[in-house]
Amino acid sequence: GAGHSTLELAGFLSIQVVTKPAMAGGLSFKEVEEKVRASIAEFETRGVTQEDLDITKTQVLRATYSQLNSIDSKSGVLGHFSMMKGDGYGLQNEIDRYNEVTAEDVLSVYNKYIKGRKAVILRVEREAKKDDDDDTPKSVNPHANDPKKTEAQYEGLVYNAPKQDYITPSVPAANAFKLPDFYTEKFDNGLKLIGTQSSESPLVYFYIDMEGGHLLESDKKVSTGTAMMTASMMGEGTEKLTTEQFSRELEKLGSSISFNSGTMNSSIFVSSLSKNVDATLALLKDALFQPRFDAADFKRIKEQTIEGLKSQKSNPSVMANKAWSKIMYEGTILSDYYYGDFKSINKIGLDDVKSFYKTYYSPNVSTLVVSGDISKEDALSKLSFLKEWENTNVVVSAVPELKMPSKTVIYLVDKPYASQSTIYAGHPGPKFDYKGDYFKSGVMNYTLGGAFNSRLNLKLREDKGWTYGARSGFSGNKQYGVYRFSGEIKKEATDSAVQVLMEEVIKFSNTGITQEELDFTKSSITLSEALDYETPFDKLNFLNSIIENDLPKDYTMQQAAMIKGMSVADINAVAKAQLKPDNMVIIVVGHAYKVRDGLNNLGYGKIKEITVD
Template sequence: MIQKIGLSIVLTASVISAAEAQTKLVEKVTRQGDELVIPYSKYKLANGLTLIVHEDHSDPVVHVDVTYHVGSAREEVGKSGFAHFFEHMMFQGSDNVADEEHFKIVSESGGTLNGTTNRDRTNYFETVPSNQLATAMWLEADRMGFLLDAVTQKKFEVQRETVKNERGQNYDNRPYGLVYEMTSKNLYPYGHPYSWTTIGYLEDLNRVDVNDLKNFFLRWYGPNNATLTVGGDVKPEEVVKLAEQYFGSIPAGPAVEDMKPMVAKLDKDRYVSYEDNVRFPMLRMTFPTPEAGHKDEPALDVLAEILGQGKNSIFYKNFVKDQKAVQASASNSTSELAGEFGITVLPFPGTSLAQTEELARKSLAEFEKRGVTDEDIQRFKAQAESSLINRMASVSGKVSQLAFYETFRNDPNYIQEELKRIQSVTKADVQRVYDQYIKGKPAVILSVVPKGKTDLLAKQDNYTISKEGFTPAADQYSGLKYTKAVDTFDRSKRPGKGPNPVVKVPDYSTSKLKNGLKVISAKSEEIPTVTMQLSIKGGHRLEANMPNKAGIASLTAGMLNEDTENYTSEQFSNELDKLGSSIRINSGSEETYVTVQSLKKNLDKTLTLLEERLFRPKFTQEDFDRLKKQQLEGIANQATQPTAIANNVYDKLLYGEGNIMAIPTEGTEKTVQNITLEDVKNFYNSNYSPSVSELVVVGDINEKELMKKLDFLKNWKKKDVKMPVVAKTPTIEKTRIYLVDKPDAAQSEIRIGYLSMPYDATGEYYKAGLMNYALGGAFNSRINLNLREDKGYTYGARSYFAGGKYGGPFTASAGVRADATAESVTEFMKELTEYQKNGITPEELTFMKSSIGQSDARKYETPYQKAGFLGRIIEYDLKKDFVKKQTDILNTISEKEIDALAAKTLPVDKMLIVVVGDKKTVMPKLEALQYEVIELDTEGNQIGTSSAK
């Protein structure tokens, strides 16, 4: 129910002062019955700030989101990347918050935070315990109204380097990382707001100065261009009062008008291309479509699903199923000003993209003959409903939804309209939008080919970007003045926090079936869904009995996602989609996971499908041949990716020859070639057993109701599965550098560490995690502040202990600028050595205790979080009071204990240092360090001679 209100909000005098009475309550939305709605109250402050409050007392957490209606679309030619650059600068301190204090304050409060930028908006958000509400709002207000004097040239330069590192990591150095940039600049006219990407161009980042950035802020970051959304364990009147106190006096910025749609127009197909360091060529066809919110958007979404999403799609059948490609998909992506319908195909190596384009066009013609079915519409509607419900699993999800709808639809309750749009889509609508936007229409056709393989292009480039007709935008930045708020209180004083909220650990029930299956469950009524996770122990570790067939656990899990005795893979997927459910089977290093997600109303039908998938696999030769080929291609593709190379080589050195954990979970080309279909059947029949399995269930269902539905699991026959003894791991005699050459890599991947200890919830492993927090476990850790914030070498650096049942490594890692590789190794080792010798400071100890101690409020909010928590309890046989014991350890651990742990668990003279980078760039400086340098190939085998020290 919606109540529209045009008068000033009426509150008691004790809640709001006369000066604050200018805040107007615009509307109040409540839930009626079981309707899908997010209740909220919407207010407008005198300075134009929109405030939305969602009250939800189910968990003692609060999510604060400030969304500014400014993204890269508000930028101008030659000054790209500003909105994203400012996302970084907004974390660099303001008048009353010191440099890097924003992360520290929120982390110390037990919260988490971040910011994101896209074409159309920038948002900043925190999830904190409910007693930290005032602190979160104080922080956001300070950077809205008191930022610019704190933006120094030095901070500007450091963050410019950080943004460059981000571009290097996520665009320039990532396979296919420039696809979006190439598509955008060739799809839209020169100067169109979408013709550049959010990250911007390096030359623009190099050209701008700090004053350009400040003017951008003054133009777009006023309260009148922002929506403040607060949700969770709050009272609306309290939020209104805090909003008025901290945001109310900030002056409005220049007026901002919504931009009008600017859909791309093409007169013919535009063929463009580039070469990349990839194994698979890529064909990307992009057709212009209308903007987000357009009446045709839902029908285009259905069309994308029919053409290229899931196993029932035409592109899956014609490309993946027929072994013409490793991947083929279609999507309709919409933004505020325009939309893009994209078709992406990655054919197998050596395939001409001209052939790929021909088959893609034949697939479109096939749709014309096939048409749209009732089941197509049913699948789309069921999945859309499920998606909307699952977005409400967390306060942050609900707040983000309200903020999005307010910013782009001027209606926080647009979820009702979205449901109507989804439910009203017809078969005729889908056919119409195909005819209108795709059939016979021109597209940007991008070819991405491996370096030196231009013979694979779909066609030679036929389009050159022209500046003809471009008119520079009118100046919007001259004469802008920075005016600060005038307050009647001391804004420099950080708000008090009040007592920590009482966090209730989820109550749960446990049982064990006669066949040995362990079951743990917790009831959660917040959304009408059920989440199930079945863990079957073994996974990759079982391959120690057959190392010459490593990768069989992964291949077996893949086969279980294919045909069953009563359904083809496509039929099975169709049944799941009609329910809005999912069943996924994956294999990891120590377990095979079966993950089930279902709406409560469809649980029985979903469990019937789970029984079919788990116990009646068909294991056809056709499916086996296709999945084996895909697995082999994936292994070969990893040899082109620096991150995968670094991880695989690091593991091989850690675990050593003869240890199954030294081999990637997907296996190697040689081991996977050895696997037969009979091997897969035997692996399944021998190792999938309830006696080594655990089931976690979280959702809108009680234990009694659940157990009635698990009869099919009670009939699961147990087998005698024994975990193999894994070979001993090698000792590290001394710290050495192991270099893998990745020619011309713009960044280097670094891994530093050793094999440490197994997981222990209340022992040394848990304590070591506390010890590492100040070293490399938080944004404000020593390692990240040094390499990212102080030096600008990386987008992010970290360290962590990753212990499982059988142990795990301590690792420090980062992707760094190629020209700062040796310097980064030096700084890593300097921080590790300093911490190992001298330990933690009193300030760091206080910070760690506060941060981890208050973070419990965020641990059990969503079904997946609860499932993860319960999964650890059942896997490690933890007592019900283990959380209390952890809290006691945290509260009582001393500086002396931390120092002793650092001295013991950071053996800086006996660690591996793996570097994957461009040898000609990095080798000279690495050789100048104090460590022996050993060269390896991409599989971790020693080549050439070592450079000894």
């Protein structure tokens, strides 16, 4: 891909290429550079067509509208233009500025700034496996050891700290936020629909959530990773359009259609300018009902998936997630990471993907969310084609009850020469509810690990300086729930961080919250809730939660009333019931040689060293 960034003094064009190493059948560095330079030369020969210009201008228009959806992004745009131009921001002026660009303008910029120019080329390859235990940082800067010299213009400068002369605003009263109006519908084939209209920007979003995903791979006839690969193939064109043609049509419209799959579901996300909804939904219809399933596309997707598995081996967060799944969800389908492994992915053929699509893509386990600049009447009319979606009566198997660990155990995954350790720690928790144990646990955890000024973050980040951020939280759905802490910790402090984490959890479980902390929690949670429904995309997420969990229209009012009425004793009772410091699974991904001894000395018995694929 290519991109252009502008700063105060200059801009720069960047081109990024990702390829397999030459030794694994990919391109050599020389071949990559030759192809990039050939592409640049082709740009000059081919020129810029009117279609190219139209696509670019449509993409810019969509991005311009998108960045003005929230208060935060609006303030950022206004501040940036005020600083850089000094004359404020005008939306129509910005749109006109791009619409006036011609093909001649583009080629003029190419000739002035790109053609014949030198480039900085950064080459990054997978590091060869080391045989020794040398984790000393190595600089790739050729000037790293040059003597430091102070330029004359900086000599004698004195820093004068600015005076902060401002008045701290008063905190407004925390009142419950009233949900935006929404409508619901159910088609005869079982598809449930929920939507809301928002006309601040001419954008429309659609989200189809199909329950199942990895859970449908519990039948051993379906290899782990099939759901994910099926979703990947669904976005590769239609019976009428190749992958390239499908992508090109979406680019012309300034629209996007993406298929995804994870642990609990498969999904489709669609975004469109409101004026292009009809054409976008026509492409969605063909993609959903007549996917291409081309053999060459499948081969490429499978190769990319396998390369992704290789990359995951160097990603400590993915390694920690895999280890967490392996231990926390032992005895369930969830213990296998949804992405699959080399063995399971290699088993999957194109016919397996076709079978998964035909069997499990069904409206009876699906919900459709609509948000943006479209009325209920128009939405129902334009989406009526989904009534033709065949119901295959999918049944999603229930996840067995998660087993509470009998004691706290530390598991170590070796990530040689890692400069920091990724730490997960937690235990099973309550399933999702909007006013029971799950909800109350979330309120309780806000002080412990849910906010920036929570006890865990203040202790590990502000006090100790061991991390950029540490959080804990309860997450859950209809099937299961967990409590989990996560943080990236400086390697040398790995064992100390685990010790501090456990001390804070034990302390909170035993002595609970203060009145001052509870007052802050009540105010912060209630006041911040308004931003949860601000943009059309935010509304999409909360509407999906409403229809997925069958929540009442006044559930936010009920929650606000509960929070307002909670006492210190109430919070402390929840903490004592829901925090299980004696039954924790602690996952550490880090340099085993450096952190092993410290972890073994924490008093939780001999650590268990495990591997992940």
